[in-house]
Amino acid sequence: MDNSFEILDLSSLGRNKTWVQKAFGDISKRSAAQQITIGGVSGWCTGFLFVRVGKVAAGTLGVSLLLLQVAQHQGYIKINYRAIQSEIKRTKDVINKEANRHYPGVVENAKRFLQKNMFLAGGFAGGFLIGVAF
Numbered sequence: 001m002d003n004s005f006e007i008l009d010l011s012s013l014g015r016n017k018t019w020v021q022k023a024f025g026d027i028s029k030r031s032a033a034q035q036i037t038i039g040g041v042s043g044w045c046t047g048f049l050f051v052r053v054g055k056v057a058a059g060t061l062g063v064s065l066l067l068l069q070v071a072q073h074q075g076y077i078k079i080n081y082r083a084i085q086s087e088i089k090r091t092k093d094v095i096n097k098e099a100n101r102h103y104p105g106v107v108e109n110a111k112r113f114l115q116k117n118m119f120l121a122g123g124f125a126g127g128f129l130i131g132v133a134f
Contacts, residue, residue, distance in 0.1 A: 027117060027120055028116050028117050028120070032119045035117065035119035035120040035123060036119050036120070036122065036123035037123065038120060038123065039117075039119065039120040039121060039122065039123025039124035039125075039126075039127060040123040040124070040126055040127035040130075041127060042124055042127065043123060043124035043125060043126060043127025043128035043129075043130075043131060044127035044128070044130050044131040045127075045131065046124075046127075046128055046131060047127065047128040047129065047130065047131020047132040047133075047134075048131040048132075048134060049131075050128075050131070050132065051131070051132050051134075
């Protein structure tokens with residue numbers, strides 16, 4: 001009896017996949033109900049966290065701005081608004097340049113993804129709105 005076997009190396013197949021790809025696979029090939037469910041649950045979680053984190057961030061930012069204005073009014077600090085405006089403009093230009101260089105075609109890729117996964121995107125949008133409401 002000849003026991004010669006061909007060895008297949010399957011270890012490299014899953015290396016370049018994210019944990020989401022490993023868990024769900026290609027979602028666009030699943031049924032519409034599964035896509036809507038996955039999108040809805042992930043949208044709800046995102047919306048819920050968005051509100052919770054947003055409240056903390058808004059509170060922190062508001063208190064910081066209030067303290068900054070009080071300190072300026074009392075004369076503890078002096079703010080050079082022209083320097084701030086020029087720095088904001090320069091930073092915005094650098095960010096736009098780097099984003100266009102590193103991420104070309106992001107809008108086209110997003111459009112293609114949304115067209116291919118319409119049910120997933122619809123479920124996500126609905127779940128996000130429900131998550132924001134809670």
